[in-house]
Amino acid sequence: MTGKGAEELAPAGATVAGGQVAGEILTGDVLAGAAREAPGEQDASRADSRTKNNRAWFLVLPVVVSVAFTAVIPLMTVVNFSVQDIFSPTDRIFVGLDWFRSVTRDPEIRAALLRTLLFSAQVLLLEIPLGVALAVSMPRRGAGVSVALVLVALPLLIPWNVVGTIWQIFARGDIGLGGWTINNVLGVNFNYTLDSTDAWITVLLMDVWHWTPLVALLAYAGLRSIPEPYFQAAQIDGASAWATFRHIQLPRLRGVLTIAILLRFMDSFMIYTEPFVVTGGGPGNATSFLSILLSKIAVGQFDLGPAGAFSLLYFLIVQIVSYVFFTVLTRTGR
Amino acid sequence: MTLILDGVGVRQRGEIWLDDINLEFPAGMTVLIGPLAAGKTTLMRVAAGLLPPTSGRVLVNGKDVTSISVRRRSVAFVYQQFINYPSLSVYENIASPLRLDPSFPRGEIDRRVREVAGLMGIGELLGRRPAELSGGQQQRTAIARALARPADVLLLDEPLANLDYKLREQLRADLKDRFADSPGVVLYSTADPAEALAFAAPAVVLGQGRVQHTGDVADMYDRPPTLAVAATLSDPPLNLLPGVVRDGRIECLGASFPAPGAQGSGRHVVLGVRPHQVTIERTGPGGLEFPAEIRLAEVTGSTTFLHLLLPGRRHLVAQLPGTQLFTPGEPATAYVDPAHVFVFDEAGGSLPAASAAEVDLHG
Structure with a gap:
């Protein structure tokens, strides 16, 4: 022994x-x-x-195989495209990082990147405070809870292209309720098919209408997890509604707001369907975000090389910004 | 300073939470003791003004405050959970009720915060946030918050229940010193009889939304007036055995003991015995003897709980000192001194049955 x-x-x-x-x-x-x-x-x-x-690794094998088939191999195909100039399936040349260089120098893509970043920033600045305000004003108990939840969740249940169609009609000056009201009741000239600012406002409002409920629901779930005695303690102290929000509710929302900000950033940065349906990226290039430009290059012009390089850079930007958001949000106030 | 609950009742969704509570609390500490769902928290919330009573009135210093909002009352509340503002430092947490009270002099805040923090032993932790404190320190902060503003009514709702027992005993001793001669009304609720006994304050026993009894805790512990009071003040739970009165004696599962005070032959009674009064060795003559079978022995270290099965499939728990090992299934004999048996009638009221033995109890 x-x-x-x-x-x-x-x-x-x-x-x-x-x-x-x-x-x-x-x-x-x-x-x-x-x-x-x-x-x-x-x-x-x-x-x-x-x-x-x-032996437990064998249990992970199905996941590895399915992730490889659905994510890794397609991504590698894109990497493959991004370093070659493809004329036909049999005729291709290796070009190295040429496509990456041309994509980063393309003024149209640069303008679309700035436009998309601006859009995401505006989305976050509008939807996060609005969502939290909505969640705070929703009832905490009683029959009103279900009513409020259903009403708030309604926009989330509508398919994205239908949201686009609804707003495309709603904002029209001639037959749309919203557009008609602005033009004829408020007397402001509003036409999103001709004016770039009007188009931008329409797409932004549509996103706020569509996605603020998500922030509100997440924040509401966070607020519901606060034990009742916290509110009673604030009441006994005589704290104002603002102080109660600032010192009891907001600190408890850190976790869900981190998730909400990440989700809303990633989703708004990759927005495609709704502006495609409403404006098709126009007028001119006013609402042509990165995703719309990308699909134009990849599917419209079938330029697989530049599209591949573009996709990889796009993917990288989303990853980096999300990482920065996550790190900053989880570290502040600790 | 007095707090009076005058015929207070609370009904929620058809359920009675509090039923016709008539109590007068003087300045100083009063302990509210009762089992789970006895109405302790409800009573405190009514007293604070957080919950409007369905009926009755709440009077502070003779003034009816029933309809006055909690914001405009002078109350402080400490919860079983450690309730502090998570984003504020300990200092700011303690200062917050003072800052929100317009009548409190601004210049006094700093001195007052340091004073109560010192009293609660958290003077060194003023710069920390609640999340950086241990459970005991968080609760000390919450109590300091409640103490900072001199309140007419201070309510502590099982403040030590979520702490581990060492911290609990330490903080209990601190609180006892702190509230011994408080000018305001202090209500302290607990489900733990040991805690109620330790405070040695006047007590109110609550059960099922009603006042069961009021008086001195030690008195109620020694001579429980009702079965409900005896059960509430017994931890570990009271053993209950059936008995019959026969010719000046009480018979119980084949054994009997003299009970000169018991009236009416053939009358059924309930006998209550605290587990620590049951032994498995004969201690003196004239005791009750029960043949028993050992079912289970729970060893906690300082005590051993022996679960016994008596004739008629009655269960009896004996609390024995030290670590003792037993084999389940083996026979044993349980001995009980009649002096330590509480006799209740079937309605739960106390009978002066063992009056002859009462001399022993205090001898």
């Missing part, structure tokens, strides 16, 4: 320790040998459990 203990220690990479153990056994120190025996056995049993744990 003592010999086995020494053997087990030696392959563990601790040759010095192994030698010590062997030496002690050779000197005939029975007590020391017995004392060393226990760690040796522990090591042996640990090695056993490692072998068993390795």
Whole structure:
């Protein structure tokens, strides 16, 4: 048994320790040998459990295979496109990073990037405070809860292209209720098909209408998790509604707001369907965001090389900005 | 300073939470004791003004405050959960009720915050946030918050229930010193009889939304007036055994003991025995003896709880000192000194049955 203990220690990479153990056994120190025996056995049993744990990797295999098929291999195809100039399936040239260079220098893509960043910033600045305000004003108990939840969740249940269609009609000056009211009741000339500012406002309002409910629902869930005694304590102190919000509700919303900001950033930065339906990216380039430009290059012009490089850069920007948001939000105020 | 609850009742969704509560609390501390769902928290919320009573009035210093909002009352509340403002430092947490009270002199705030923080032993932690404190420190902060503003009525709703027992005993001792001669009304609720006994304050026993009894806790512990009071003040739970009065004696599961005070032959009674009064060794003559079978022995270290099965499939728990090992299934004999048996009639009222033995109790 003592010999086995020494053997087990030696392959563990601790040759010095192994030698010590062997030496002690050779000197005939029975007590020391017995004392060393226990760690040796522990090591042996640990090695056993490692072998068993390795089999668990087979359980992960289905996930690895499905992720490879649905994400990694398609992504690698895009990487493959981005470094080649493809004329036909049999005729292609390796071009290195040429497409990346041309994409980063393309003024149209640069303008679309700025436009998309501006759009995302405006979306976050409008939807986060509005969503929190909506959540705070929703009832905490009683029959009103379900009514409020259903009303708030309604826009989220509508398919994206239908949202686009609704707003395309709603904002029209001739037959749309919203557009007609602005033009004829408020007397402001509003036409999103001709005026870039009007088109931008229409798309932004549509996004706020569509996605503020998501922020509101997340924030509401966060608010509901605050125990009632906190509000009673604030009441006893005589704290104002603002102080209650600032010092009880807002600190408790940190987690859900981090998620809300991440979701809304990623989603608004990749917005495609709704502006495609409402404005098609126009008038001119006023609402042509990165995704609309990308689909134009990839599907419209079938320029797979530049589209591949563009996609990878797009993917990278979303990753980096999300990482920055996440790091900043989880570290501040800790 | 007095707080009076005058015929207070609370009904919610057809359920009675509090039923006709008539209590007068003097300045100083009063302990509210009762089991879970006895109405302790409801009573405190009514007293604070957080919950309007369905009926009755709340009077502070003889003035009816029933309809006055909690914001304009002079109350402080400490909860079982540690309630502090998570975004504020300990200092700001303690200062917040003072800053929000327009009548409190601005210049006094700093001195007052440091004073109560010192009293609660958290003077070193003023710069920290609640999340950076241990449970005991968080509760000390919450209590300091409640103490900062001199309130007419201070309500502590099981403040120590969520703490581990060492912290609980330490904080209990601190609170006892703090509230011994408080000028305001202090209501302290607990479900733990040991806690109620430790405070040695006047007590109100609540049960099922009603006042069961009022008086001195130690008195009620020694001579429980009703079965409900005896059960509330017994931890571990009171053993209950059936008995019958027969010719000046009470018979119980084949054993009997003299009860000169018990009237009416053939009358059924309920006997209550605290687990620590049950032994498995004969201690003296004249005790009740029950043949029993050992079912389970729970060893906690300082005590061993022995679960016994008596004739008629009655259960009896004995609390024995130290760590003792038993084999389930083996026979044993349980001994009970009649002096320590509480006798109740079937309605739960106390009978002066063992009156002869009462001398022993205090001897």
